Amino acid sequence: xxxxxxxxxxxxxxxxxxxxxxxxxxxxxxxxxxxxxxxxxxxxxxxxxxxxxxxxxxxxxxxxxxxxxxxxxxxxxxxxxxxxxxxxxxxxxxxxxxxxxxxxxxxxxxxx
Amino acid sequence: xxxxxxxxxxxxxxxxxxxxxxxxxxxxxxxxxxxxxxxxxxxxxxxxxxxxxxxxxxxxxxxxxxxxxxxxxxxxxxxxxxxxxxxxxxxxxxxxxxxxxxxxxxxxxxxxx
Numbered sequence: 001x002x003x004x005x006x007x008x009x010x011x012x013x014x015x016x017x018x019x020x021x022x023x024x025x026x027x028x029x030x031x032x033x034x035x036x037x038x039x040x041x042x043x044x045x046x047x048x049x050x051x052x053x054x055x056x057x058x059x060x061x062x063x064x065x066x067x068x069x070x071x072x073x074x075x076x077x078x079x080x081x082x083x084x085x086x087x088x089x090x091x092x093x094x095x096x097x098x099x100x101x102x103x104x105x106x107x108x109x110x111x112x
Numbered sequence: 113x114x115x116x117x118x119x120x121x122x123x124x125x126x127x128x129x130x131x132x133x134x135x136x137x138x139x140x141x142x143x144x145x146x147x148x149x150x151x152x153x154x155x156x157x158x159x160x161x162x163x164x165x166x167x168x169x170x171x172x173x174x175x176x177x178x179x180x181x182x183x184x185x186x187x188x189x190x191x192x193x194x195x196x197x198x199x200x201x202x203x204x205x206x207x208x209x210x211x212x213x214x215x216x217x218x219x220x221x222x223x224x225x
Binding site: 004009031033040041042043044045048055056091093095100101102103104105106108 | 118121146154158218
């Protein structure tokens with residue numbers, strides 16, 4: 001079974017630039033999550049999708065962050081414009097309903 | 113408001129000895145608890161879980177204990193091996209929260225040879 005694929009693995013941008021991350025979940029997993037993990041902290045949920053609908057985006061900073069999940073499969077997370085405090089690892093995870101998560105390897109974003 | 117707390121940022125244990133990682137929570141509605149392990153440059157991977165109706169779950173060298181009255185759980189690794197060196201996250205879920213996980217900040221475990 002292929003895992004959750006994320007790209008890019010690393011990204012360095014200047015503040016006020018924009019950036020996009022891509023996630024391909026495990027085939028058949030209806031639920032997809034985007035997490036932000038800052039060094040020394042646990043993952044923080046940004047947005048949860050069920051198929052192509054948003055279940056929870058209460059912690060997504062909507063003035064600069066956006067996410068979509070086309071056709072209930074792949075998802076993209078965008079930051080525009082980026083701030084220094086957005087430097088973190090962005091993790092994508094997928095799951096069947098009411099089951100454990102499988103995480104991708106993450107994208108390490110550095111904003112300078 | 114930290115609902116899941118891992119108060120030890122790091123722990124160093126001799127190879128072959130027991131590693132005990134602790135986790136405290138505040139939400140009495142949590143009904144399922146999980147431990148994840150994370151190596152550098154990789155996403156977290158599932159290790160072991162426990163339902164709130166149990167007080168112990170064992171899988172090989174890994175055992176999770178749950179003390180509901182104290183709102184405390186612990187992960188025991190015995191014997192500890194060098195490959196166990198990683199960051200361990202405790203996570204909890206309540207049935208009324210869209211199955212979202214609430215995460216602790218993690219404990220970095222270092223196994224010394």
